[in-house]
Amino acid sequence: MPDWIVRHRQGMTAEALSDAVFSGRILVFERLQPMRDLIAAARALTERVFATPDPVTAHREMPADAYQARYAELRRAFVKDREIREAFEAALVAAGVDGPTTFRDRLVLRISPPGISGYRRGFGLVPPHRDSWGAGLACQINWWLPVYPITRDRTLAIYPAHWAKPIANDAEGWDWRKAGKVPGVPLLPTAQAPPDRAGELRLVVEPGALVAFSAAHLHASVPNTTPEARVSSETRTVALADLASRRGAPDIDGGDVSPALDWFRRLETGDLLSDELKLPRSHSGQYRS
Numbered sequence: 001m002p003d004w005i006v007r008h009r010q011g012m013t014a015e016a017l018s019d020a021v022f023s024g025r026i027l028v029f030e031r032l033q034p035m036r037d038l039i040a041a042a043r044a045l046t047e048r049v050f051a052t053p054d055p056v057t058a059h060r061e062m063p064a065d066a067y068q069a070r071y072a073e074l075r076r077a078f079v080k081d082r083e084i085r086e087a088f089e090a091a092l093v094a095a096g097v098d099g100p101t102t103f104r105d106r107l108v109l110r111i112s113p114p115g116i117s118g119y120r121r122g123f124g125l126v127p128p129h130r131d132s133w134g135a136g137l138a139c140q141i142n143w144w145l146p147v148y149p150i151t152r153d154r155t156l157a158i159y160p161a162h163w164a165k166p167i168a169n170d171a172e173g174w175d176w177r178k179a180g181k182v183p184g185v186p187l188l189p190t191a192q193a194p195p196d197r198a199g200e201l202r203l204v205v206e207p208g209a210l211v212a213f214s215a216a217h218l219h220a221s222v223p224n225t226t227p228e229a230r231v232s233s234e235t236r237t238v239a240l241a242d243l244a245s246r247r248g249a250p251d252i253d254g255g256d257v258s259p260a261l262d263w264f265r266r267l268e269t270g271d272l273l274s275d276e277l278k279l280p281r282s283h284s285g286q287y288r289s
Ligand SMILES: [Fe+2]
Pocket: 129, 130, 131, 219
């Protein structure tokens, strides 16, 4: 595939969005009006919680435990912030999701300061993985955005060589309800072999851009070797139309996992996807394409 990244200055139809994402395209929406509000609100909250106008350097100013406590507080506040929620959802709709029939995962604020190794829930370097391994949903769309400026050495990497090439992983039988709680069940399924880095894409976009890519793309945090922290936000969506028509990205190496329908709530009502589908929550394999 010649060009994985496609830039858009305006939104698409929901169908065109799904078609592009499920074919592996990485969409960068550059000028969606609600993104201005989202970035302003996310920065205001981050600066308030860290009590500094420059939170990307806050790791230099405070002890590690105090920094982590502020970060935990920020993540909780981010999820509850009405202005952020409304702006994020408006941005998703502006990009092309169908508001009334789309479900989303939690809104996540992620900070990755330099010098962190390993992965803990919500913190540190996320190793190479496909979100589809854990969610079990071929039609999931990942949404990602930087809150402050990023660089090639402070961002997310996608490995398009693995769009059509399997990689060893520990997804088989993974269960999000047991993740990190039951011995032997990892926090998230990850690649168990080094990725093929041919064509590696390091996302470098301006704050205000919104990136959409398939949950089936292999991706990872880039180790932050810069002096500043990466501050980014993300969520995931699932459209009922895609579920109903079994549309989605190819599943080339996923394990047999229960679709994580309980992660997703309807944008407009907050109703759980699992309840709306009236399906047993352990309906394994139902939504793989
Ligand atoms: Fe991910």
